[in-house]
Amino acid sequence: MEVQDILKKRLHNNILHLSDADLSISQKMKNDLAESFLKGIPFAYLLGKSEFYGNDYFINHDVLIPRPETEYLVDLITQEFKGKATRILDVGTGSGVILLSLLQNNVGKTGVGVDICEKALKVATINSQRLRLQDRVSLLISDRLQNVEGSFDLIVSNPPYIKATSHKNLVHESVDTYEPHQALYLPDDFYVFWFEDFFQEIRNHLKGTFFMEGHELEVEEQAKLLSRLGFTNISIFNDLTGTKRFLRACI
Ligand code: GLN
Helix, strand or coil, rough: CCCHHHHHHHHHHHHHHCCEEEEECCHHHHHHHHHHHHHHHCCHHHHHHHEEEEEEEECCCCCCCCCCCHHHHHHHHHHHHCCCEEEEECCCCCHHHHHHHHCCCCCEEEEEEEECCHHHHHHHHHHHHHCCCCHEEEEECCCCCCCCCCCCCEEEEEEEEEEEECCCCCCCHHHHCCCCHHHEEEHHHHHHHHHHHHHHHHHHEEEEEEEECCCCCHHHHHHHHHHHHCCEEEEEEECCCCEEEEEEEEE
């Protein structure tokens, strides 16, 4: 028996078998699913869903698969701001997992989610409806904060933060092959300017606290940049693997 066959058998027994009732799919579909999985397509894309902070979200190739580190960020914000924020902005909302989780947990009353990608906003719209949060959410197309109006007491973002060339070797092959590049990468020579403009835009719309997920090799420089731009109470904190991952700053 070939290794592929053994793996396929295991998949059927351990994963696909368990989801039988759920998926009610034919043997042929199971085989196709196993083939795709063995090719390296992430399971979340095959199922079209991913669990995040206690809810199931619809996802497709137009959005990133939500990560556990982002879930941890949402938990930290929720602990600190439950019942305390009024209007939240999520920049680069993707599937909407950050914004919708915060609203569902009453971190804020209303929220605006922006994304540069129209197709991603369709995914976020579906998720807002599934969670019955559509009346508290506005979703709009915007490159960073270009089309954003008004001020917010909480701004969150998981922007693209991988340098397309120099960080590339740290990216898993399946991430690079199957997840949307626009949500992951920025050109190396543009990176610092991109974040400088981004932080200035944040400053213009913030009366409160800003949280961002970032790259472990960049967050220290970005903390200094935030300070130069007039943000206060700046801190860096780790994800659950002990890696520097998040920024928090106030205006
Ligand atoms: N954490 C993601 C990864 O490692 C990157 C997400 C992002 O660029 N916002 O693939």
